[in-house]
Amino acid sequence: MRVKLLLKQHVGAPSSPMVSVGDQVERGQRIAKREGLGANIHSSLSGEVVAVTDEYIEIDGEKTDSFLPIEASDNLLDMVEAAGIVGAGGAGFPAHVKLNISLPGGYIIANAAECEPVLHHNITMLETEPEKVISGLLHAKKMISAEHAYVAIKAKYTQAIKAIKKVKDQVGGFELKILPDMYPSGDERVIVREILGVELEPGALPSVAHAVIQNVETLKRIAEAIDERKPFIDKDMTVGGRVRNANSGVVFLDQPIGRRVVELIEECGGYQEPHGEIVLGGPFTGATGGEESIITKTMGAVLVAMPFPTEKSKMGLLVCECGASEQRMRDIATGMGAEIVAVEHCKRMTEVGGRVRCELPGVCPGQAEKILLMRKKGMDAILAGTCGD
Numbered sequence: 001m002r003v004k005l006l007l008k009q010h011v012g013a014p015s016s017p018m019v020s021v022g023d024q025v026e027r028g029q030r031i032a033k034r035e036g037l038g039a040n041i042h043s044s045l046s047g048e049v050v051a052v053t054d055e056y057i058e059i060d061g062e063k064t065d066s067f068l069p070i071e072a073s074d075n076l077l078d079m080v081e082a083a084g085i086v087g088a089g090g091a092g093f094p095a096h097v098k099l100n101i102s103l104p105g106g107y108i109i110a111n112a113a114e115c116e117p118v119l120h121h122n123i124t125m126l127e128t129e130p131e132k133v134i135s136g137l138l139h140a141k142k143m144i145s146a147e148h149a150y151v152a153i154k155a156k157y158t159q160a161i162k163a164i165k166k167v168k169d170q171v172g173g174f175e176l177k178i179l180p181d182m183y184p185s186g187d188e189r190v191i192v193r194e195i196l197g198v199e200l201e202p203g204a205l206p207s208v209a210h211a212v213i214q215n216v217e218t219l220k221r222i223a224e225a226i227d228e229r230k231p232f233i234d235k236d237m238t239v240g241g242r243v244r245n246a247n248s249g250v251v252f253l254d255q256p257i258g259r260r261v262v263e264l265i266e267e268c269g270g271y272q273e274p275h276g277e278i279v280l281g282g283p284f285t286g287a288t289g290g291e292e293s294i295i296t297k298t299m300g301a302v303l304v305a306m307p308f309p310t311e312k313s314k315m316g317l318l319v320c321e322c323g324a325s326e327q328r329m330r331d332i333a334t335g336m337g338a339e340i341v342a343v344e345h346c347k348r349m350t351e352v353g354g355r356v357r358c359e360l361p362g363v364c365p366g367q368a369e370k371i372l373l374m375r376k377k378g379m380d381a382i383l384a385g386t387c388g389d
């Protein structure tokens with residue numbers, strides 16, 4: 001097996017290689033060190049370094065059962081930093097920075113919303129390894145000196161809730177909180193609003209409400225770092241869409257980071273024809289990828305779409321903060337052969353610090369006036385990325 005470990009798969013600077021071509025490395029060995037705000041990178045295979053470039057380190061080897069452990073420490077944050085843990089839900093923010101805050105009386109919340117359609121690797125993982133997530137949650141609670149620890153999950157995930165309750169009976173120290181079954185209830189501001197009853201301003205961080213929110217896989221990786229001294233070298237994923245045997249999504253747990261996405265598609269049986277583009281991430285917020293795209297610490301899904309329908313019309317784009325980005329929507333419209341004549345944002349979107357953000361995520365208004373505006377500009381078909389009406 002070969003893997004390419006990207007030097008930048010997180011928020012912050014790219015990591016600096018610590019190995020050269022021809023070196024033998026062990027699974028778990030640090031091969032690139034953190035630079036500034038960033039994260040260490042470790043080999044996901046035991047084998048030989050076959051390439052080192054400005055963008056990646058390539059290793060030819062095998063996924064062994066054992067790994068080289070990180071150094072033990074009484075300082076939990078140091079272990080999280082050493083393990084190279086970043087937000088596995090897509091954000092990629094270094095966990096040792098996010099958790100370097102003191103919130104006495106505050107909250108640590110595990111985000112188990114699993115909001116996007118098709119994706120279910122987080123819920124499957126919670127059903128099978130709930131004790132890891134809870135261990136990570138309790139470690140994080142200690143790191144930030146929080147008083148409360150919650151697991152935020154939708155009521156429909158009954159098996160996962162059952163598994164979490166079992167751990168709760170054994171270890172305690174946290175509570176279950178139910179999220180509404182809507183998109184985007186995994187948005188941090190929505191979780192703070194629904195669980196803590198605090199309406200954060202657009203752009204405000206959960207820490208304003210004395211809370212830190214961590215994706216459940218990030219907490220699993222934190223537990224592995226502290227309890228097993230395992231660095232962040234494997235990733236949980238969903239593969240789905242126009243893929244044989246994976247229409248409604250197949251879960252791959254603990255895939256070596258750095259594998260090519262086409263390998264997972266092939267392991268499912270290959271494409272279901274006809275098929276269109278490969279999307280990396282969920283159907284709402286994913287980005288266009290390709291067969292050679294590489295699994296990173298933040299990638300949650302590999303989805304294969306239908307071919308784009310042909311729509312050679314004058315198209316208007318209606319953009320939502322929680323849906324596809326304007327660029328992604330432009331790519332889709334262009335792929336359809338449409339001419340883009342107008343772009344409007346949902347009327348709840350407002351500019352904060354140079355970024356447009358939603359004032360009230362998930363409480364979505366009608367969009368009639370935006371549609372009329374785009375009609376005036378000659379639109380005769382619409383591509384809507386908005387969550388609601």
Ligand code: SF4
Pocket residue numbers: 184319320321322323346347348349358359360361362363364365386387388
């Ligand atoms: S209010 Fe608008 S921008 Fe906000 S989540 Fe709903 S559709 Fe998206």
